[in-house]
Amino acid sequence: MDNITLANFFHEIADILELKEENPFRINAYRRAAQVLESLTQNIEEIAQKGKLEEVPGIGEGIGEKIQEILKTGRLRYLEELRKTIPPGLISMLAVPGLGPKTILRLYHEFGVETIEDLERLLPQHKICQLEGFGERSEEKIKEGLEQFRRHQKRSLLGKVEPLALEIVRTLEKVKGVNRVSLAGSLRRKKETIGDIDILCTSDNPKETIAVFCQLPQIKEVKARGTTKVVALSKTGLEIDLRVVEPEAFGAALHYFTGNKQHNIKIRTMGIKRGLKINEYGVFKVEGRGKEGEEEQDKEEAEKNRGTQDEEKTKEKEGEIKEAVGENEGEGESAAKEGVRIGGATEEEVFRAVGLPYIEPELREDRGEIEAALEGRLPKTINLSDIKGDLHCHTKYSDGHNTIEEVAQAGIEREYEYLLISDHTTTVGITHGMDAEKIQRQMEEIEKVNQRLKEKGVRFRLLKGVECDIKADGSLDLPDEILAQLDLVIAAIHSKFGMDQTERLISACQNPHVDIIAHPTGRKLGERDPYQVDLERVMEVCRKTKTALELNAFWNRLDLSDINCKRAKEIGVKVSIGTDSHHILEMDVMRYGVATAKRGWLEKEDVLNTCSLEELLGWVKNRKKSKE
DNA sequence: GCCGTTTTCGGCCCGACTGTTTTCAGTCG
Numbered sequence: 001m002d003n004i005t006l007a008n009f010f011h012e013i014a015d016i017l018e019l020k021e022e023n024p025f026r027i028n029a030y031r032r033a034a035q036v037l038e039s040l041t042q043n044i045e046e047i048a049q050k051g052k053l054e055e056v057p058g059i060g061e062g063i064g065e066k067i068q069e070i071l072k073t074g075r076l077r078y079l080e081e082l083r084k085t086i087p088p089g090l091i092s093m094l095a096v097p098g099l100g101p102k103t104i105l106r107l108y109h110e111f112g113v114e115t116i117e118d119l120e121r122l123l124p125q126h127k128i129c130q131l132e133g134f135g136e137r138s139e140e141k142i143k144e145g146l147e148q149f150r151r152h153q154k155r156s157l158l159g160k161v162e163p164l165a166l167e168i169v170r171t172l173e174k175v176k177g178v179n180r181v182s183l184a185g186s187l188r189r190k191k192e193t194i195g196d197i198d199i200l201c202t203s204d205n206p207k208e209t210i211a212v213f214c215q216l217p218q219i220k221e222v223k224a225r226g227t228t229k230v231v232a233l234s235k236t237g238l239e240i241d242l243r244v245v246e247p248e249a250f251g252a253a254l255h256y257f258t259g260n261k262q263h264n265i266k267i268r269t270m271g272i273k274r275g276l277k278i279n280e281y282g283v284f285k286v287e288g289r290g291k292e293g294e295e296e297q298d299k300e301e302a303e304k305n306r307g308t309q310d311e312e313k314t315k316e317k318e319g320e321i322k323e324a325v326g327e328n329e330g331e332g333e334s335a336a337k338e339g340v341r342i343g344g345a346t347e348e349e350v351f352r353a354v355g356l357p358y359i360e361p362e363l364r365e366d367r368g369e370i371e372a373a374l375e376g377r378l379p380k381t382i383n384l385s386d387i388k389g390d391l392h393c394h395t396k397y398s399d400g401h402n403t404i405e406e407v408a409q410a411g412i413e414r415e416y417e418y419l420l421i422s423d424h425t426t427t428v429g430i431t432h433g434m435d436a437e438k439i440q441r442q443m444e445e446i447e448k449v450n451q452r453l454k455e456k457g458v459r460f461r462l463l464k465g466v467e468c469d470i471k472a473d474g475s476l477d478l479p480d481e482i483l484a485q486l487d488l489v490i491a492a493i494h495s496k497f498g499m500d501q502t503e504r505l506i507s508a509c510q511n512p513h514v515d516i517i518a519h520p521t522g523r524k525l526g527e528r529d530p531y532q533v534d535l536e537r538v539m540e541v542c543r544k545t546k547t548a549l550e551l552n553a554f555w556n557r558l559d560l561s562d563i564n565c566k567r568a569k570e571i572g573v574k575v576s577i578g579t580d581s582h583h584i585l586e587m588d589v590m591r592y593g594v595a596t597a598k599r600g601w602l603e604k605e606d607v608l609n610t611c612s613l614e615e616l617l618g619w620v621k622n623r624k625k626s627k628e
Numbered sequence: 629g630c631c632g633t634t635t636t637c638g639g640c641c642c643g644a645c646t647g648t649t650t651t652c653a654g655t656c657g
Contacts, residue, residue: 025640029629060630100655133654137647185657198657224645231645231656241657243644256642261657268641273633279642 001071003037003044009076010034010063015091016082018101032058035262039367041567043536045071089115097239098145106131120146144223151237155193157525159555159592161238162187165197168218168240175212177204180250184257185241188361190595192525192558196239198257206244213242249281252344255351256280262366270354270370282344283353362598367566381598384591386610389418392467392490392518392550392578393587397442398423398433401583404442404462408449410584412460418613420465420488420578421446425477427469428494436482439466443485461613463487467518472496474507476514483513488620490550490578492518493531501533509538509547512624516576516608517542519552519559527556535564539571546623548574548608551600553593554586565600575600576608 014030036058037044047053048071053064070076093104093116107113110131111122119142122128129139165187172181178201182188185198203209210230214222219240224231230242245253256264256279271278277286343349348358356373360381363369372378394400395407402410404421411419423442424433434442446462453460465488469477476483476491483489491508493501501522508514520538521530542549549568551560560568560575568575577593579586597607604610611619 023629026629028640033629058630062629098655102654133648135648141646196657226645229644257657259657261641264657265641272641277642281643 001045001074003040006044006067006070007034007037009066009070009079010037012091013079013082015094016079016086018094019086019090019105021101021105029058030063032262033063035366039365039563041563041570087114089118092116093119096142096145096149098141103142116146116149148233148237148239155195155526156238157555158187158190158192158194158558158595159589161194161197164218164234164236164238165199165240168197168216169199171216171218172199172201172209172213172242175203175209178209179203179247182254184243184254185259188258189260189364190362190592190599192555192561192596196241197234199240199242200250200254200257201242201244202247202250203244209244210242243280245280248341248345250344251346251348252278252282252350253280255347258361258364260365263364263370266366266370267350267354267356270356274354276342276353277339278350278353282341283350284339285342286339360598362595363601365599379601379603382594382602382604382607382610383598384594386604386607387416387577387590387594388612389416389420389463389609389616390414390579390581390587390590391420391465391488391516391576391609392422392552392580393419394423394467394580394582395421395442397421397438398428399582404445404449406584408453408460408462410587411462412453412458414587414590416460418461418463418616420463420490422465422467422488422490422578424467424494425469427471427477433469434466434478436478439478439482465490467492468514469494470504470508472499472504474504476508476511480511480513483511486513487617488515489513490516490518492550493522497522497528497531499532501531502537505533505538506541509541509545514547515620515623516548516550516578518550518578518580519557520549521559521561521564523557523559523561525556525558530559535567536571539568539573542568542573543571546574546626548576551575551577551593551597553577553579553589553591553596554581555589555592558592558596560596560600562596562599565597565602569600569602569606574608575602575606578609 010030011034014027014034017027017030036056044067047056048067053059053067054061059067066076066078090104090108093099094101096116107119111127113119113122123139123143126139128134128142129136165183169181169183172178181199181201183198184200185196186194187197201209206228210225213230214225214232218234219232220235221233222230223233228244232240234240243253243257268278271283275286277284343353351358356370357378359369359373359378362381369378390411393407395402395404400423407419407421426433426435443464446464450462464486466478466486467490468483470491470493471477491514493504505517505520508517521533521535522528523530549560551565552558565575575597577590577597579589579593581587581589608616608619
């Protein structure tokens with residue numbers, strides 16, 4: 001059983017327990033176990049076989065036993081019992097923005113609302129606003145939440161969201177009084193899918209900045225607006241959060257809003273052990289923290305309530321507190337800023353405060369980066385500037401838009417040393433791909449272009465290649481004698497996605513001419529799940545045959561995924577980053593590939609196309625020899 | 629349910645904003 005399927009058992013338990021208003025820490029334990037399972041590079045089944053389940057952080061005795069049961073029987077009795085205790089539709093309602101367990105349960109008990117459809121039918125009757133504790137606005141908010149849910153059931157893809165986000169960042173940078181602007185959240189971590197856009201800035205005039213932001217042409221509607229924070233909806237229906245912070249808190253806020261949640265919790269917990277309080281306002285030394293500190297906690301409580309308490313009642317208390325924290329703090333922020341500030345202007349200061357070196361945003365997923373940082377074994381991850389060429393490009397010879405000459409020019413503009421022309425073969429019918437005759441013609445044209453560039457003294461070379469289809473029986477779509485003439489051969493699956501692809505991919509790897517397997521799992525984000533394949537076995541064959549696996553940089557694929565990249569590295573398989581571009585403008589998606597490689601902990605030497613041209617051709621030669 | 633340089637028991641990150649009520653609960657990130 002794969003880790004994701006297993007993780008879903010625990011997500012479901014957490015969802016149900018949430019609706020049953022169980023102990024939140026217990027819920028979080030299940031949630032955390034699910035997340036840990038999702039980010040493990042090793043198959044949990046192997047770990048279980050070695051009896052090492054409980055060595056996995058977040059998995060203890062209870063969850064360990066449940067995993068064993070699932071692996072053994074494919075079922076979990078505990079979950080099956082749990083399911084009987086609540087109507088199944090309630091779980092899906094948790095996904096509606098603004099609806100939490102309390103509201104869902106209330107609506108269920110008052111009106112028998114069991115599904116999202118029930119809720120949609122109830123809304124026009126205007127009964128919700130008559131409930132105690134609810135009003136016109138609450139009902140309106142539920143309606144808006146439902147609309148947002150319907151519109152945006154799926155998370156958005158990185159490559160679709162990033163351009164809009166950068167456009168807003170650039171606009172904000174020009175606003176008077178704004179000093180620094182940065183993306184935060186999953187967008188900054190370059191996660192393959194994005195829930196919302198988080199933007200952070202510093203400003204001389206926060207009020208004015210917030211006012212300007214709310215008027216931006218990209219904004220359709222403002223959902224919430226305070227003195228430091230705005231929640232808005234873009235015209236594309238995506239949520240955009242803006243936070244305005246003070247310059248001395250920029251690093252702390254950037255770290256905090258970049259996440260992810262588990263990473264933050266670990267950092268803050270490390271802070272607590274050092275007598276520090278870490279929040280979005282900075283790093284603070286708190287006297288008495290880490291010990292009993294009851295007095296401190298009382299004070300904290302009082303502080304928390306300060307901004308909201310009745311002025312008359314708290315006058316006396318307030319006098320004391322103001323003395324303790326200083327007069328000039330903003331309302332409601334004083335509690336957060338309690339203690340002596342020891343850092344927070346930069347993210348480095350936050351990490352340093354807990355004894356860590358800087359950790360890149362792409363690594364902040366609580367996948368062992370904090371432990372690695374502590375032990376001084378953080379990877380020196382790959383950067384876009386390390387990429388020496390694109391190893392997957394299409395031209396007019398199949399379904400690409402540009403000529404060979406144009407593609408070469410685009411490669412030169414990106415300061416590449418080389419670029420692999422890799423058009424489809426004929427089996428991929430709709431692409432009008434290449435047969436043996438057509439590819440001969442293409443090779444001749446590539447030679448001519450290379451010759452012209454050489455004469456002009458341009459240090460750039462087009463490589464002759466192909467994206468050869470792997471047929472259902474594992475054979476390739478071009479004869480070996482043709483493949484032998486090419487500089488590099490990519491092989492990929494484009495049909496019969498229903499079958500198990502393990503043997504099909506393995507036989508392709510074993511062909512002496514195949515250098516790279518493209519988009520190895522066939523997934524299309526938000527469209528198509530990965531096909532059935534035992535990637536572990538394929539990777540093992542790749543290691544033996546020295547075949548590289550592609551990280552397809554196109555944002556709707558990003559295949560290999562970050563976690564699979566990490567696994568490839570562990571097994572010792574090279575990763576080749578290719579854009580699969582069908583238009584020269586698409587060649588810039590390389591940055592999403594590099595970001596995903598970073599998220600997979602890949603270093604320069606793990607990636608094939610960080611090699612110079614000579615090294616690359618040497619690698620091919622050496623690989624061919626070892627396959628013979 | 630997990631975990632331990634604060635503990636094998638008793639903690640578990642921390643704050644903003646909204647709506648409805650007037651002191652706080654709910655939700656979100």
